[in-house]
Amino acid sequence: MPSKVSEAFVLRSYPYREADLIVSFFTRDQGRLRGIARRARRPKSSFGSGLERLSQVNMQYFQRENVELCKMDGCELLQSQFALANNYTASIGMDFIAEVCDQILPAAEPNERFFRLVMATLEHMRQAPTERTEEATWTAIQYFSLWAVRLSGFLPDLRVSDESRNLAREMLTTPIHSLTPRTWTRTTSRDLRRFLITTIEQQVERRLITAQMLETL
Structure with missing residues (x-):
């Protein structure tokens, strides 16, 4: 089976072995996937800076039947969130968005509307003037949380x-x-x-680490 290329958001990554990363990423056409990025921690990696949190990329990967982790070959960076990471509130806000996506989205189930929600939320944060980044972040967190619950199908009476x-x-x-x-x-x-947030935590049956961080801002 040939490699696939999907537009995706990188949700999280963590070290694996000496030079590899395990990566969770949300694709537009295949849903949330997990894969191994070989040699991604080396200086001249084919992934470059594309595996930073919530980077929007064209991800190249190979899937095999009945194998949980796909093999990631490389990525093309489409949109970095690097400028937002310089603001602490925005950085925590992005951590929250990434964690909710990683926990709430079922594996390998495409969700075009959820993908567009993430795009719109991050675009709103990026387009805000520097002096209004924090304000835009709180708007984004509120909007994203509401729609994440709505699109996941468990929005209760408020x-x-x-x-x-x-x-x-x-x-x-x-x-x-x-x-x-x-x-x-x-x-x-x-x-x-x-x-x-409580509704999300009840649904995923765990506490959100970043929700607690939001309360300290």
């Missing part, structure tokens, strides 16, 4: 304040870049954010 319920209603009917202008901070509809 047991939150009327103000937060109205905001959720707007987010479910309005693209992120068209939301009513407001000042966003970590306290904006905090009850909604905590409710959605």
Whole structure:
């Protein structure tokens, strides 16, 4: 079977053996996959900087039937999130998005709408002026959390304040870049954010590490 090339977001990676990485990545056409990137930790790797968290890439890989890990051959970087990583709040926000994707998405099930959600969320963060990066991050976290639950099929009745319920209603009917202008901070509809995170944690049956980090910002 020939190698495949899929547009993808890198979710996480961790060392394997001396020079390799195990990588979790979310592809547009194949869903969430895991693979081995051989020699990815060496200086002249064919992956370059493409395996950084939430890098958008064209991933080249080879899948074999009944084998959990695919063989990753290389990637072409389409969009780096490097500039966002310089802002601590944005960096934690990206960690949160990556962790939710890695935990909530079933393996090998394509989800075009979820893929476009990640794209729109990151684009919103990147396009914000530098002085408004933190504000854009809190908008993105709230919007992404709500839609992640909605697209995963387990959005319950929202047991939150009327103000937060109205905001959720707007987010479910309005693209992120068209939301009513407001000042966003970590306290904006905090009850909604905590409710959605709790819902996600109950669904995946584990605590989200990055959710706890958000509370310390």
